[in-house]
Each structure stands twice: as structure tokens, then as C-alpha cells.
Amino acid sequence: MTIRPRPREFGFGVFFQAVNSSTVxxxxxxxxxxxxxxxxxxxxxxxxGLFRAFFLGEGLRLREHLxxxxxxxxxxxxxxxxQLSALAAVTERLGLVAxxxxxYHDVAPIAHxxxxxxxxxxxxxxWNVVTTDNAWTGANFRRGGYLDHADRYRHAQFVLSTVxxxxxxxxxxxxxxxxxxxxxxxxxxxxxGIVEAADAYGGVRIRSRLPxxxxxxxxxxQAGDSPEGRDFAARNAEVVFTAHPGFDEAVAYARxxxxxxxxxxxxxxxVRLYPSAEIIVAPTADEAExxxxxxxxxxxxxxxxxxxxxxxxxxDLSAYDPDGPLPDVDPVSDSTGETRGTMLHGRRxxxxxxSWRERAGAQGLSIRQFVAQLADAKSLVGSAVxxxxxxxxxxxAGAADGFIVSPYLVPSGLDxxxxxxxxxxxxxxxxxxxxxxxxxxxxxxxxAPLTRR
Amino acid sequence: MGDSVGGAFVVGVxxxxxxxxxxxxxxxxxVPASAIARMLxxxxxxxxxxxxxxxxxxxxxxxxxxxxxxxxxxxxxFLAPLTRSIGLVATVDALRAEPFHLSAQLASLDIASRxxxxxxxxxxxxxxxxxxxxxxxxxxxxxxxxxxDVVAVVRALWDxxxxxxxxxxxxxxxxLDRERLHSLDVTGERFSVAGPSIVPRPAQGQPVVLAAxxxxxxxxxxxxxxxxxxxxxxxxxxxxxxxxxxxxxxxxRASPAPAPARLIAExxxxxxxxxxxxxxxxxxxxxxxxxRSTGRARYRGGAAGLIALLERLATVVDxxxxxxxxxxxxxxxxxxxxxxxxxxxxLTGPSSPETTLRGVLGLERPVNRFEAARLAVGVVSGDSS
Numbered sequence: 001m002t003i004r005p006r007p008r009e010f011g012f013g014v015f016f017q018a019v020n021s022s023t024v025x026x027x028x029x030x031x032x033x034x035x036x037x038x039x040x041x042x043x044x045x046x047x048x049g050l051f052r053a054f055f056l057g058e059g060l061r062l063r064e065h066l067x068x069x070x071x072x073x074x075x076x077x078x079x080x081x082x083q084l085s086a087l088a089a090v091t092e093r094l095g096l097v098a099x100x101x102x103x104y105h106d107v108a109p110i111a112h113x114x115x116x117x118x119x120x121x122x123x124x125x126x127w128n129v130v131t132t133d134n135a136w137t138g139a140n141f142r143r144g145g146y147l148d149h150a151d152r153y154r155h156a157q158f159v160l161s162t163v164x165x166x167x168x169x170x171x172x173x174x175x176x177x178x179x180x181x182x183x184x185x186x187x188x189x190x191x192x193g194i195v196e197a198a199d200a201y202g203g204v205r206i207r208s209r210l211p212x213x214x215x216x217x218x219x220x221x222q223a224g225d226s227p228e229g230r231d232f233a234a235r236n237a238e239v240v241f242t243a244h245p246g247f248d249e250a251v252a253y254a255r256x257x258x259x260x261x262x263x264x265x266x267x268x269x270x271v272r273l274y275p276s277a278e279i280i281v282a283p284t285a286d287e288a289e290x291x292x293x294x295x296x297x298x299x300x301x302x303x304x305x306x307x308x309x310x311x312x313x314x315x316d317l318s319a320y321d322p323d324g325p326l327p328d329v330d331p332v333s334d335s336t337g338e339t340r341g342t343m344l345h346g347r348r349x350x351x352x353x354x355s356w357r358e359r360a361g362a363q364g365l366s367i368r369q370f371v372a373q374l375a376d377a378k379s380l381v382g383s384a385v386x387x388x389x390x391x392x393x394x395x396x397a398g399a400a401d402g403f404i405v406s407p408y409l410v411p412s413g414l415d416x417x418x419x420x421x422x423x424x425x426x427x428x429x430x431x432x433x434x435x436x437x438x439x440x441x442x443x444x445x446x447x448a449p450l451t452r453r
Numbered sequence: 454m455g456d457s458v459g460g461a462f463v464v465g466v467x468x469x470x471x472x473x474x475x476x477x478x479x480x481x482x483x484v485p486a487s488a489i490a491r492m493l494x495x496x497x498x499x500x501x502x503x504x505x506x507x508x509x510x511x512x513x514x515x516x517x518x519x520x521x522x523x524x525x526x527x528x529x530x531f532l533a534p535l536t537r538s539i540g541l542v543a544t545v546d547a548l549r550a551e552p553f554h555l556s557a558q559l560a561s562l563d564i565a566s567r568x569x570x571x572x573x574x575x576x577x578x579x580x581x582x583x584x585x586x587x588x589x590x591x592x593x594x595x596x597x598x599x600x601x602d603v604v605a606v607v608r609a610l611w612d613x614x615x616x617x618x619x620x621x622x623x624x625x626x627x628x629l630d631r632e633r634l635h636s637l638d639v640t641g642e643r644f645s646v647a648g649p650s651i652v653p654r655p656a657q658g659q660p661v662v663l664a665a666x667x668x669x670x671x672x673x674x675x676x677x678x679x680x681x682x683x684x685x686x687x688x689x690x691x692x693x694x695x696x697x698x699x700x701x702x703x704x705x706r707a708s709p710a711p712a713p714a715r716l717i718a719e720x721x722x723x724x725x726x727x728x729x730x731x732x733x734x735x736x737x738x739x740x741x742x743x744x745r746s747t748g749r750a751r752y753r754g755g756a757a758g759l760i761a762l763l764e765r766l767a768t769v770v771d772x773x774x775x776x777x778x779x780x781x782x783x784x785x786x787x788x789x790x791x792x793x794x795x796x797x798x799x800l801t802g803p804s805s806p807e808t809t810l811r812g813v814l815g816l817e818r819p820v821n822r823f824e825a826a827r828l829a830v831g832v833v834s835g836d837s838s
Binding site: 026034040059069072073074075077079083085089107108113117119120122142143203204205206210214303304 | 486487489490493494513522523524526527528530531532533534535551552553554557558560561562564565567581584585586587588614618619621623625626627628629630631634643644645646647648649650651652653
């Protein structure tokens with residue numbers, strides 16, 4: 001199959017975060033994180049701005065900080081596929097992307113529930129494939145921390161491949177009824193609409209029940225950042241969702257991905273690259289800077305600044321002045337940062353703490369100022385004209401086909417982008433004036449799914 | 454009116470496939486995938502306008518069934534923003550669910566629908582369905598215990614956030630009051646869940662839990678009323694004859710365990726339409742595929758006869774779930790020739806857009822168990838000071 005070149009067009013997705021300090025919750029503009037109307041309002045604004053997709057993460061355990069529930073950030077969020085099914089009813093063209101973990105969801109419900117969303121929405125579903133292995137998360141699930149760390153991407157590949165087999169096994173007149181795939185340490189095969197598959201963690205025998213939607217398969221998103229995760233993305237992803245919005249980092253990521261794609265026998269043109277970014281836009285640069293200061297002041301309160309450092313230091317730092325210098329003590333060894341679901345071990349933590357102290361010291365930054373500066377690295381700030389020019393540069397460098405925006409306010413956080421930035425992007429001829437089609441795949445100008453060519 | 458039946462009589466409809474008759478789908482012709490959502494919406498809006506109390510959605514079957522069904526919770530969720538007053542009740546198999554996910558899904562449905570979610574607990578030993586999972590569901594003799602354990606954990610997760618856990622306290626920087634979030638003190642025999650839930654407490658506090666008799670022990674499920682944590686609010690009664698329903702209802706109300714808050718009878722219906730009598734329709738449908746007994750009572754006839762039957766049933770149960778033979782033929786008759794008369798005779802209550810499903814069913818919004826415990830401790834310590 002010939003892969004068409006990517007259109008010279010920028011896109012946006014919106015990520016309703018529902019966790020992390022990026023959401024400002026303590027101002028009159030801050031709406032409910034729970035009410036369906038907040039989600040609906042954001043989705044409607046996104047659709048008005050021809051956003052490609054509405055993206056939801058997944059919570060498998062409430063975040064903890066130093067062994068207790070983290071209480072400083074927004075928390076509490078809906079089940080992604082349930083909420084997106086409701087949003088499907090009140091949107092028409094917006095893609096609806098759910099994060100589902102391949103460790104704590106089984107093949108049959110993943111395939112069936114994603115197909116359901118895809119059918120209810122007329123082909124607008126996407127799946128952000130994530131994997132984890134930690135037993136702390138597993139404590140909420142029947143099988144606990146059953147998965148070996150070394151196997152997490154192998155198992156994710158097994159789950160994804162089996163889900164694809166199920167989608168391909170959908171009843172189809174004249175279609176092949178017998179196919180299969182041999183994976184490392186696993187086998188997947190199908191006959192007469194029934195898929196049988198097994199890996200080291202169990203076998204399944206599932207009937208494919210639902211027809212395919214107009215986009216054939218939900219669009220596969222992936223956000224892995226480790227070398228293994230990037231390889232997984234290069235093999236499987238149709239949209240790569242990165243954590244690197246800075247221009248240089250985004251270019252470096254794109255080059256790295258190109259190499260991995262080539263190794264996987266895929267072309268850069270069959271993948272869309274969407275760094276995650278906060279966008280602070282205003283009519284003028286001064287107003288944008290003023291807005292940035294307002295956002296940081298409300299995102300990074302004194303307690304949040306200290307808690308941020310505590311994640312790395314692994315110990316109580318409440319005795320330190322948030323408006324003073326970074327702590328002179330070293331992180332406690334073997335510290336765990338469960339707030340982020342990751343672990344930073346002693347030596348790595350000390351190295352990072354040293355570099356932070358050095359940077360903050362050199363610039364004379366307080367703890368709060370320093371943490372705010374870290375947030376700036378995930379942010380694009382500027383006038384609409386300036387940001388449009390910068391975005392065009394990302395597009396031309398192949399560093400991004402779009403951004404997945406994390407709005408700092410719910411539900412009004414996309415208004416400025418839609419009203420100020422998108423018209424400037426249109427002026428430059430790099431933003432569509434209407435949706436290209438009815439499905440998410442159409443609107444991302446993606447080719448047919450990997451197994452349907 | 455006979456026995457101690459409180460609150461208005463409720464009438465719900467099962468909205469699955471094209472109807473309960475096995476030939477229902479064939480009678481409608483093939484439906485393209487692109488029409489699924491439109492059809493679902495049209496039927497739900499007709500049902501809501503007709504004043505039905507709830508819609509129910511069946512769970513996916515095991516591999517032995519070829520009937521394509523969209524996920525029940527998601528069908529209900531899709532209809533949530535399109536409807537205002539009708540209850541949205543999803544059947545989900547407790548034995549094959551991850552309790553943490555299931556609790557989150559039903560809570561999310563309840564929030565999106567502003568308090569109209571219900572769960573029909575299913576638990577059966579279907580070997581094909583078991584083969585779909587890479588882990589072993591509870592075997593036959595452990596099914597009832599496992600279903601109760603799952604219900605208990607799902608209910609505990611719904612309470613794991615107190616109603617006012619989100620405090621947005623700017624001076625201390627706290628979005629949450631972590632004292633109002635709770636790890637679970639309920640675990641099952643075959644699994645445990647740490648908690649708290651990832652979803653705040655749903656709109657109804659506890660979405661309505663329904664189960665067929667025998668799936669769970671009857672009981673109210675409300676801690677304050679002494680019910681078992683793994684119990685249903687509503688028991689669905691299934692008997693082939695009207696008399697059988699009455700007997701089941703009397704037995705349920707007389708049971709030594711805490712009586713269920715409400716009883717709803719299952720009833721299959723095939724009605725006279727403008728074009729054909731029920732008998733003619735049934736003969737035609739049965740020629741394509743015979744409708745074997747499902748163990749549920751079946752009514753065949755005109756609207757007047759159904760109204761009379763419902764009036765008799767209202768003396769023994771609190772409501773019915775109707776299973777129309779062919780949704781697009783029987784639902785319009787229910788809407789135009791049955792429900793208006795039930796309302797006129799004040800058998801069913803008026804529908805109100807601001808009512809939760811609990812409200813429609815005459816169930817209180819339960820007090821959060823953890824809040825109740827915390828307040829009780831507060832009273833004790835207050836006394837001692």
C-alpha cells in the first residue's frame with residue numbers, strides 16, 4: 001500500500017488531565033472536574049476549533065505522596081470509555097481517545113469496549129496503549145502485580161495483537177476466516193470469528209461479535225518514552241503522543257522515531273507526532289506573559305512547590321521555605337515517587353537534585369520559582385501571531401503534526417486557542433477550515449490500519 | 454391494593470437487539486453499523502417521552518451467542534446526555550468483571566446521567582464466557598458468594614469518597630480532604646481491592662443494584678438498614694405465570710433475611726398493533742424462529758389486557774420490566790396505548806426530569822458508610838469531652 005505524504009496541516013487534541021498540578025482549581029474560573037458538563041463544554045469548544053481528538057487518561061489508583069493520598073492537585077475522574085461514550089452522543093466529528101492499560105484490562109473487554117465506542121461514534125475512537133507492572137497499582141485488581149517488569153512491552157504487544165485479530169475477525173462476507181500471528185513467546189490465531197491466543201500470562205478464546213466501524217480499527221496512540229516504549233510505538237502506533245513539546249527536544253524525538261520506524265519497516269508518513277503541551281496564548285506577548293505568571297502562581301502554590309521537590313527527595317521537606325533556596329540535604333536513598341507512578345533510585349535522584357540546585361542557584365531562583373520554571377518547559381507562551389509562526393516551524397521540521405493540549409483551566413481552557421491561535425494558523429494556511437471527514441482516521445489523514453492493508 | 458407496596462408502580466423496558474423474540478432482528482432486516490447509534494437514540498427518546506421509568510441493557514454473552522451487542526454500560530452512557538428522566542440500567546456479569554473498573558464505570562454513568570444509573574447483577578457459569586478471560590472466574594459452587602463479594606466491593610468503592618471530599622481549600626493548597634477518602638475494609642474471598650476509587654462518589658451515592666432472585670441474597674444493601682453489603686436494592690422476579698410471580702413476591706417479602714426494598718417482575722410482551730393482532734404477529738415470528746420459554750411470564754394480546762394485567766401485578770410487586778417481542782412494533786403501542794392509561798389511573802407516577810432513579814423507585818439516597826462512621830465517632834468523643 002502506498003502511504004500518502006502527510007498533509008502540511010497542523011492539528012490539536014485536548015487532554016482533560018484530571019490529575020497533576022497543571023490544572024488550576026483555586027480560582028473563580030475553575031469549574032468542576034467531575035460534572036459531565038465540564039467535559040461536554042471542553043469537547044464542544046474543541047469541536048468548534050476542529051480539534052482532532054478529545055483524550056482521556058486512566059487512573060488505576062489514586063495518587064499518593066510520601067505514602068498518603070496526594071491532596072494538593074485535582075483528582076477524581078471518570079472511567080474513560082464510559083465518559084467518551086457519553087461524549088460521542090453530543091459531538092459529531094471529534095475523535096474520542098481512551099487510555100487503557102494492557103496489564104489491568106483483559107483482551108476481550110478492551111476489544112469489545114473500544115469497538116462499542118467506535119460504533120457509537122461512527123468511527124471516532126482511539127486507544128492510547130499503556131502498560132505498567134507495579135504491584136502498587138495491581139493492588140486494585142484481581143491479578144495484583146502479576147506481570148514481570150521485563151515482560152511489560154512483550155505482554156502489551158500480545159494484548160494489542162490479539163485485540164487487532166479480534167477486530168479483523170469481525171463477520172465480513174467473503175473475508176478470510178483463518179489467519180494468525182506468531183509473536184515472541186505467544187501465539188494468536190483465528191478461525192470462524194473466534195480468536196484463540198496465549199502468552200505466558202494466560203490464554204483466551206474469544207468470539208468477535210461486533211462489526212467494524214467506518215474507520216475499520218480505532219486509531220492506536222502510544223506515549224512510551226523509554227527505549228522499549230519508543231520501539232513499541234515505532235512498531236504499532238498511528239499517533240505518537242510525546243512529553244517533549246520544546247522545539248529542540250521535539251526535533252530530537254522525531255529523528256529518533258524516524259530511525260526506529262525505519263527499523264520497523266514503517267514510514268514517518270504513516271505516523272502522526274503529537275507532543276503534549278500547555279499553550280498560553282493572548283493577543284500580545286505582554287498579555288501572554290502576564291497570563292503565564294497568573295497560571296504559574298495558581299498552579300504552583302507554596303505547598304505544591306514543596307511537594308514537587310518531595311517527590312524527588314523522597315522525604316518531608318515541609319520545614320523548607322518555598323520562597324527560599326532548594327534544600328541543601330540530599331534525597332533519601334531508594335526514594336520512590338509514587339505520585340508519578342515511577343521510581344527514582346538513590347544515585348539518579350542525587351544527580352538530578354544536584355543539577356536542580358545548580359540551576360536554581362545560578363539563576364537565584366526560589367523553590368517556587370524553580371518549580372514554575374520546570375513547568376515552563378512544557379509550555380508554549382506567546383502572542384497568537386508569534387505562536388502561529390513557531391508552530392509552523394514545528395510542522396516544517398517534522399517535529400510535530402499537532403499538539404495535545406492540556407488546558408490549565410476547565411472548562412474554559414481552550415477558548416483562547418480556538419479564538420486567537422487557530423485563526424492565525426489558518427492565515428498561514430496550515431490549519432483546516434473544516435473537518436476532512438467523519439472518522440478520526442480521516443481527520444488525521446491516516447492510512448488504513450496496519451493489519452487491514 | 455393488596456400487600457405493603459409503597460411508592461408508584463414503575464414500568465421499564467429492555468432495549469436489546471431488536472427485541473426479545475429470536476426472530477426480531479430478521480423481521481427488521483439488517484442494520485448497518487452506521488445506523489446503530491441513531492436507532493438506539495430514537496428508541497430511547499420514544500421510551501422517555503412515553504414516561505417509562507427505566508431502560509435496561511443486556512450484557513455481552515459468551516462466545517456461544519452470535520447476537521452482536523454493544524457494551525451495556527456504554528450504551529447507557531451514550532444515552533445519558535440525550536435523555537433527562539429515564540433510568541439507565543446496565544446488566545454486567547459480576548463474575549467476569551474487575552470490581553475496580555466496574556465500580557468506576559457505573560459511577561461514571563451515574564455522574565454523566567445525573568443520578569439515573571442502575572446495575573443488574575448477572576452471575577452465571579457460562580464456560581464460553583469464562584474462556585474469554587486469561588484468569589479463572591469463580592466456579593459454579595462459588596458463584597453466589599463471588600457475586601456478593603463483587604457487589605460488596607463495588608458498593609464500598611462508591612462510598613470510598615465522601616460526598617464533600619473535594620474541598621478546594623486555597624489557603625492550605627488542598628484540593629482534597631484526604632480524611633474523607635477511604636481505603637477499603639471490604640475484600641472478597643477470591644480477590645481484594647485496595648481503593649479508594651478513582652471516581653468521586655456518584656450522584657445517587659449508590660447507583661441502584663438489581664438482581665434476579667437467587668443471584669444475591671435479598672436485602673436492601675443499605676448499611677443503615679441492616680442489609681448485607683453484597684445485596685441488591687431490587688430483586689427481579691421471574692416466573693412463567695402471573696400466579697407464580699405473586700408466589701415469588703410473597704416469599705421474598707416473607708423471607709427471614711432483610712426484605713428487598715423493591716420487587717420488579719419480568720414480563721415478555723407481544724402486543725396487537727394497527728397492522729396485526731398479537732397472535733398473528735407471533736405466528737409470523739415463530740415461523741422464522743420459535744420463541745422458546747425463557748422462564749419469564751409472557752403476555753400476548755391487546756393494550757387493554759396488558760393494562761389490566763399490570764393493575765393486578767401492582768398489587769404484588771413494585772414494577773415490571775417489559776421485554777418487547779419486537780421493539781419497533783411493541784414500544785410504540787406501549788407509548789400510545791398503555792402508559793398514558795397507567796398514568797391516568799395513577800398507577801404510575803408522573804415523570805420528572807429532576808428525579809434520580811432512586812427517587813423514581815422510592816429509594817432513599819444512602820448515607821455514606823464512612824461518613825456515618827466518622828460522625829458516630831465524633832458524637833462519642835463529643836460525649837466524653
